[in-house]
Amino acid sequence: MRLILMGPPGAGKGTQAKVISGRLGVPAVSTGDIFRANVSQSTPLGVEAKRYMDAGDYVPDEVTNAMVRSRIAEPDAEGGFLLDGYPRTVAQVEELDAMLAESGHQLDAVVVLTVDQDEVVARLLKRAEIEGRADDTEDVIRRRQEVYADQTAPLIAVYRDRGLLREVDGMGSVEEVSARVFAALETDDATAAG
Ligand code: B4P
Numbered sequence: 001m002r003l004i005l006m007g008p009p010g011a012g013k014g015t016q017a018k019v020i021s022g023r024l025g026v027p028a029v030s031t032g033d034i035f036r037a038n039v040s041q042s043t044p045l046g047v048e049a050k051r052y053m054d055a056g057d058y059v060p061d062e063v064t065n066a067m068v069r070s071r072i073a074e075p076d077a078e079g080g081f082l083l084d085g086y087p088r089t090v091a092q093v094e095e096l097d098a099m100l101a102e103s104g105h106q107l108d109a110v111v112v113l114t115v116d117q118d119e120v121v122a123r124l125l126k127r128a129e130i131e132g133r134a135d136d137t138e139d140v141i142r143r144r145q146e147v148y149a150d151q152t153a154p155l156i157a158v159y160r161d162r163g164l165l166r167e168v169d170g171m172g173s174v175e176e177v178s179a180r181v182f183a184a185l186e187t188d189d190a191t192a193a194g
Contacts (some may be wrong), residue, residue: 001026001080002105003185004087006155007113009144010120010127011170012177016113017084019178027076030084031064034071054134056143058088058151065095072099088152110159111181113170117145 001024005013014030021028035053038046045063052059068086071077087093100106121141128136135144159165166184170177 001082001108002100003080003082003108004110004159005082005084005113006110006152007170008115008117008120008148008152009141010124011113011115012123012174013084013113015174016170016177016181017082019174020111020181021082023182024080024082026080026082028082028084029068029071029077029086031059031068031086031088032084034067035059054140056135056140056147058147061089061091061095064088065092068092068096069099087155088148090151090154090158093155093158107164109166109185110164111166111168111184112156113168113177115170119171120145 003020003024003026005017005020007013014032017028017030035046035049039050039053040046045067048063049059058064064086068083072081083096087096121138124136124141125138127133134140156165166181168177168180168184
């Protein structure tokens, strides 16, 4: 199964990606996590990514695309993967399409978590207290929301037109949201072949 998990910052992508990938037995590929791992190890990729992430901006497409290309070519992703936070721009959609075409695979579904704006801000400020992420300050959260609305929200229509979109209510407990995601996937003809 090849899935994409989308949603605004704080929608619960990272949280749900762990649950879904565990249940489906495919690796969760989180671009945000890969960038953060590189930042913490001060690799050249991390040094570059940090400049953008701390400001709430997207890391340039060329950098992100190359990183995903190499990650999904690893053996554990041969049988499928769950992309958490990728693609986020039209250029990334095009690049992912090219990667899939080259490997002869197709996407099975694109899950979008929907949440109230107030709720996502509250979640991220709570995480700021716990984890102290540099991009979880109120100003940067606001910037990340703007970038999402501007660059990523338009992708929803792209995948809807392809018949792949599954919109899932992301409000409520983690367990409630997971149950909705699995229900959306199970009732979805597009994923049956996965
Ligand atoms: P991400 O790491 O993907 O950050 P995010 O959008 O904020 O999502 P995240 O996964 O962290 O939040 P989640 O909703 O799971 O990206 C960070 C940065 O990396 C981006 O701003 C960008 O700079 C860069 N980047 C990443 N991908 C990129 C790409 N493709 N192109 C360019 N740049 C890219 O969780 C939020 C909080 O809510 C957590 O604390 C969680 O515990 C909590 N939560 C989750 N579900 C909940 C629930 N049901 N109830 C209550 N709390 C919940």
